[in-house]
Amino acid sequence: MSWRLITDDGAAAADGLAGDESLADRVGRGTSPPTLRLYTYRPHVALIGRFQDAAHELDLATCRRHGIGVNRRPTGGGAILMGPDQLGVALALRARGLPGRARELMARFSDGLVRGLSGLGIAASFRGKNDLAVGGRKIAGLGIHRSASGGLLFHASLLVDLDVALMARVLRTPFEKTSAELAAVAAGLDTVRNILGEKVALTDVRARVAAGFAESFDVGLEPGELTGAERAARDTLAREKYRTEAWVFQRTEVPDADGAAVLTTPGGRLDVRVALAGRMIKAVHVHGDFFEREEAVADLEGRLRWHASNRPAVAATVREWARLHADGTLAPDSLTQTILSAVRRARATPVDGPYGCFVSPGREREAVGG
Amino acid sequence: MESERLYDVPEDRHYDGTRHLWVRRDAGSGLVRVGIDAIGLEALGELAYIQLKAAGTAVARGESLGTLEAAKMTSNIVAPVSGTIVGRNDAVLQDPLAVNDDPYERGWLVELDPTRWDEEAAELVSGEAIAGWVAAEVERFRAEAPTD
Numbered sequence: 117m118s119w120r121l122i123t124d125d126g127a128a129a130a131d132g133l134a135g136d137e138s139l140a141d142r143v144g145r146g147t148s149p150p151t152l153r154l155y156t157y158r159p160h161v162a163l164i165g166r167f168q169d170a171a172h173e174l175d176l177a178t179c180r181r182h183g184i185g186v187n188r189r190p191t192g193g194g195a196i197l198m199g200p201d202q203l204g205v206a207l208a209l210r211a212r213g214l215p216g217r218a219r220e221l222m223a224r225f226s227d228g229l230v231r232g233l234s235g236l237g238i239a240a241s242f243r244g245k246n247d248l249a250v251g252g253r254k255i256a257g258l259g260i261h262r263s264a265s266g267g268l269l270f271h272a273s274l275l276v277d278l279d280v281a282l283m284a285r286v287l288r289t290p291f292e293k294t295s296a297e298l299a300a301v302a303a304g305l306d307t308v309r310n311i312l313g314e315k316v317a318l319t320d321v322r323a324r325v326a327a328g329f330a331e332s333f334d335v336g337l338e339p340g341e342l343t344g345a346e347r348a349a350r351d352t353l354a355r356e357k358y359r360t361e362a363w364v365f366q367r368t369e370v371p372d373a374d375g376a377a378v379l380t381t382p383g384g385r386l387d388v389r390v391a392l393a394g395r396m397i398k399a400v401h402v403h404g405d406f407f408e409r410e411e412a413v414a415d416l417e418g419r420l421r422w423h424a425s426n427r428p429a430v431a432a433t434v435r436e437w438a439r440l441h442a443d444g445t446l447a448p449d450s451l452t453q454t455i456l457s458a459v460r461r462a463r464a465t466p467v468d469g470p471y472g473c474f475v476s477p478g479r480e481r482e483a484v485g486g
Numbered sequence: 487m488e489s490e491r492l493y494d495v496p497e498d499r500h501y502d503g504t505r506h507l508w509v510r511r512d513a514g515s516g517l518v519r520v521g522i523d524a525i526g527l528e529a530l531g532e533l534a535y536i537q538l539k540a541a542g543t544a545v546a547r548g549e550s551l552g553t554l555e556a557a558k559m560t561s562n563i564v565a566p567v568s569g570t571i572v573g574r575n576d577a578v579l580q581d582p583l584a585v586n587d588d589p590y591e592r593g594w595l596v597e598l599d600p601t602r603w604d605e606e607a608a609e610l611v612s613g614e615a616i617a618g619w620v621a622a623e624v625e626r627f628r629a630e631a632p633t634d
Contacts, residue, residue, distance in 0.1 A: 166553070191558065192535075192556075192557075192558040217530075217630060218529060218556060222559065246557060259559070259560070260560070261560045261561070262559065262560070263562055264548065264564045368535050368537070369580045370535055370582065371580070393534055394534070396532060396534045422557055
């Protein structure tokens with residue numbers, strides 16, 4: 117069996133996303149072959165998740181000033197900044213024969229990326245529901261869209277490199293964009309070049325990722341391009357959907373909220389901030405003067421992204437995290453208690469809660485005693 | 487190995503066996519309500535967002551009634567029968583987890599005035615076929631689950 121491999125660079129936001137969605141729809145209908153597209157966007161585009169609010173998540177004035185394209189992905193998750201140093205992965209397959217459960221499906225798709233990174237000498241692993249991490253630090257965000265036609269679109273953004281300062285200017289964040297705060301953001305993520313050095317070319321990463329997917333799914337890859345019919349479908353979808361304000365600036369009815377709590381524990385002062393979408397945790401940030409490896413904290417924050425905010429669910433995830441990081445000083449019960457206190461305060465005071473895919477809510481300016 | 491799970495799949499309605507949506511027809515009004523069944527919710531996880539098409543929209547079976555997001559997977563909600571949307575459950579738009587909490591009552595999604603009920607209902611899973619379908623789906627999911 118073989119898939120088509122499409123590689124392209126410098127995609128505009130609407131064209132890139134319309135191409136991916138229309139491919140998934142056509143693959144589901146059986147009018148296009150299974151396709152792996154490995155591509156980059158023009159510098160730069162800011163892409164929000166399917167249900168996010170662009171005005172909440174992005175500094176739209178900065179985007180306009182710098183000519184940064186803004187659009188909405190068909191897949192879920194947080195806002196991301198894409199450009200020449202972030203490899204976009206779009207895999208369009210038929211759903212039949214693939215796992216039916218979201219987590220298994222995400223893990224199945226991510227295996228191609230894991231193998232590709234392994235070929236570069238990077239040991240990445242699937243974390244939580246939808247992250248790829250190296251030593252607890254996020255290196256790729258993952259998302260899936262299931263079309264009405266039975267097609268599946270797997271999306272990933274792999275950080276070959278990242279301008280953290282630019283990302284912080286474009287994505288709205290709740291913290292002061294000081295060097296210390298940016299360093300805290302950077303500590304939670306990693307890039308291929310940070311691990312391997314500046315000389316790694318994106319084209320080399322792309323080749324490894326392609327080989328990783330071929331190996332994972334036991335398929336051959338035939339280089340190709342969009343057909344005339346596929347280009348027409350992409351252009352129609354871009355015109356009727358991705359280039360419309362109704363799509364880019366649509367709003368959801370789920371209320372955002374954020375909250376914070378502080379607790380002094382035997383292991384140190386624990387300061388937790390959470391961002392909620394309704395009753396779901398969108399993001400959580402844990403800091404304080406306790407002794408815990410940055411990677412372990414980043415791993416916890418990753419596990420709690422898009423996570424239920426009820427006590428049993430949070431407690432179970434924190435316990436599992438503590439089991440895997442047994443050398444730390446944070447007591448799981450204290451951590452759970454502080455997170456749930458922050459959740460309760462968030463529910464009491466709904467506000468805007470903008471956090472990007474690679475950004476956690478930051479340091480609390482006016483911590484409330486826990 | 488994942489332990490055996492028991493799913494609540496009421497026999498008072500029809501099911502889209504592939505997409506795990508339930509359909510219940512009100513005998514008096516002839517209108518049908520549509521929601522997600524327990525197996526479908528187990529596969530999706532907790533719902534973060536739901537968007538539904540407006541009342542008055544006509545949809546054919548297999549077309550999208552809206553979109554949802556769970557664990558960063560978005561999915562079209564595909565109409566199990568053809569009809570016109572006559573009502574939406576606004577409560578689940580603001581609190582999608584209500585679907586997970588109570589999928590068969592408070593967690594309904596849309597109400598349709600069906601246009602081809604008799605012929606399309608015959609293609610849904612119902613009655614005595616439900617038990618066998620559930621057993622097959624449970625087995626399928628168990629085969630997919632990772633082994634620790």
